[in-house]
Amino acid sequence: MDWTLECSACGATSEADGLRTVCDHCGAPWLVRYARKAPPPSLKSALAARLGGMWRYREFLPLAPDEEPVTLGEGSTPLLPAPRLGARIGLADLWVKDESVNPTGSFKARGLAAAITRAAIAGATRFTLPTAGNAGVAAAAYGARAGAKVQVFAPKSTPKPLLDQMTAYGADLVTVDGHIGDCGQLSRAFATENGAMDLSTLREPYRIEGKKTLGLEIAEQLGWTLPGAIIYPTGGGTGLIGMWKAFLELIAAGWVSGPMPRLVSVQSTGCAPVVRAYEEGKSACEAWKDAWTVASGLRVPGPLGGALILRGIRESHGTAVGVTDEQLLAGAALLSGLEGVDSCPEGGAAVAAARNLLSQGVLAPDERVVVFNTGAGVLYGHDFK
Template sequence: MDQFENLTADRPTFVTHLECSATGERYEADQLHGLSDAGKPLLVHYDLDGIGGSIDKEALAARPPDMWRYREFLPVRAAEHIVSLGETTTPLIHLSNEEARLGARSIIVKDESRLPTASFKARGLGMAVTMANELGVRRVAMPTNGNAGAALAAYGSRAGMEVYVFCPADTPEVNVREIALLGARVWRVNGLINDCEKIVGAGKEEMGWFDFSTLKEPYRIEGKKTMGLELAEQMQWDLPDVIFYPTGGGTGIIGMWKA
C-alpha cells in the first residue's frame, strides 16, 4: 500500500453545487464563496448516487488510514491542491474505568489530539485551506480563541499563504505564541471574539484577505464531516446510541450531521 495514495491518486469528486442553508438558493461549485446573498452559511451538495456507484466499503477499507481516504465525499477536485500535514485516522479509546464506575456498557472517546496541531480543528482547516488553495486564495484571516488559529496558521503556511489571526485579549499566551510559531501574523485585540471578527470583516476590502471566520466559508464543515465518516467506518458502520460532540461555533456538529 502506498501511504501517500490518498494524496496523489486521481479520484473524482461528486460536488454538484452549493446551497444557502436558509433560502435554498443554489450557487455554482468551483467558485470562491463566503456567505450567501441572504447572509447565511452555504452548504456543499453532492451527487450521492454517484458516490455510491464509485466506492464501496471494501475499497475504502483498503486505502491508507487518513482523512483523505474519503476523497469521493469531499469537494477538492485536483490532488495537487491538497494541503496536508499528515491527518491520520484517530483512535477510539474505551474508558474502561469510567464504564465500571458508571455501570455503562461502553464509553468510547475518539482521540483527536493525534491530528496535526493536536486538535480536531485540523480536519476543518485542512479542508478549508485546501479549497482556498484550489480556488486561488493567497491571503487569509480569522478571529480565534486559539486552536482554530493554530490550525489555520499551520495549513496556511504549508500552502504558502499569508495568514492573519486576531485573538481576544484573554487568549492564553501559549496559544498566541503557537499561532505565531506556525507562521501567522497574530494580534491580541483589546476586546472579545466578536471584536476580532469585526476587524477581519472590515479588513477584507483593504487587505484583500479571504475571511475564514466560523461558518463564513463553506468548506470547514466538509473537513469536520470526515470525523463522522471515520467514526462510522471504525465501528463497522454501526453507529453509537449517543454521540457527545463539543459544538463550539457549530461547524463540527453540522459536519457530523452531514456525514
C-alpha cells in the same frame, strides 16, 4: 467541479467555483451538495486498504480526482474504548474520539485543511480569521503549508501556548480585548481592506466538509455502525453540523442504517446560547451576554451556525446541555487520569455532560456513547486543571 452550493436557510443555489463566502441572498452559511453519483457501499473494502488521513474519504469530499489537498496528515484519530472512565461514571459502552493527536493538536485541523485546500486551488494567498485558539493554530499551520500569509485575531484571554503556536507557524497575531465576536469584526474588516480570504466558522463552505470526516471515521471505526449518542463540546458548531451532514450522507448512500446517533451539544453554563435556544424551543441562537468559561473553545456568544446546530440536534433527537466550569474541569481530570488521554477543558465538558445525562436518565447505562476530546490539554498550559 461536481458539486454546487445550497443555502442552509433560504435554499438559494450557486455554482461553487472561485472563493465563496455566505449566501448572496440572505447571508446564511452554504452547504455543499454533490452532483456526483453517491459513493457505493462496495467502496468500503477499498477504503480499508487505503493509508490513513481524512482524504481517504475523498469520494465524500470537495476534491476532484486530479486535485491534491493541502495536508499534514490530519484525521484517522483513535476511537478509544474507555472502560475505566465508563465504570467511574456508569456508562458500560463508552468511547472517546481523541482529536488531540491531529496535526496542530485539535480537530480544527480537519476543517482548515479542507477550507485552505479549496481556497488555495481558487488562488487565495492571504487568509484571516478570528479564533478561540485552536482554529488559529490550524489556520497558521495549513496556511504555511499552502505558502500563504495568515492573519489571526484572538481574544487576549486565549491560553498562551495556543497563541505561541500561531506565531510559531508564522501567522501575524493580533490579540483583542474582547470575545471571538469582536475578533470576527476585526477579521472581516481586515479581509475587506487587504483582499484576504476570511476563514471564519461557516463564512466559507468547506470547513464543514472537513469536519464531516469526524462522522465518517466514527462510523468506519465502529464497523459501519452508528453509536447511540455523540457528545460534542460546541462553540461555533462546525463539528456537530459536519457530523450531522456526514450521517445524512452515509445513510442516504446506504453505507449505514439509521437511526442517526443522538447529537448532544455541550456548552459551559458561562456561555450557553445553544442550550438556551434549544430549551426555549427557538430555531436560532441569541447572543449570550458576558460570556466566560475556562474552556476557550466554548466561548462563542453568538454562533453564525446556530440555526444549523439546532437543526442537527433536533433532527437527530439529541439535546443540548450546560455544565459548569467546575464540572468540566473535573471531567478533564477524569479523562486524563483514568484513560491517559490528554484532555482539553472542552473534552472535559463532554465527559461531565455524559455523567449528568446518565443521572437524568437521558442516556441509558448500556448505550453506546462517544465523547469528544476535541483538542490537546497541553496547549492550554494545563493551568486549567
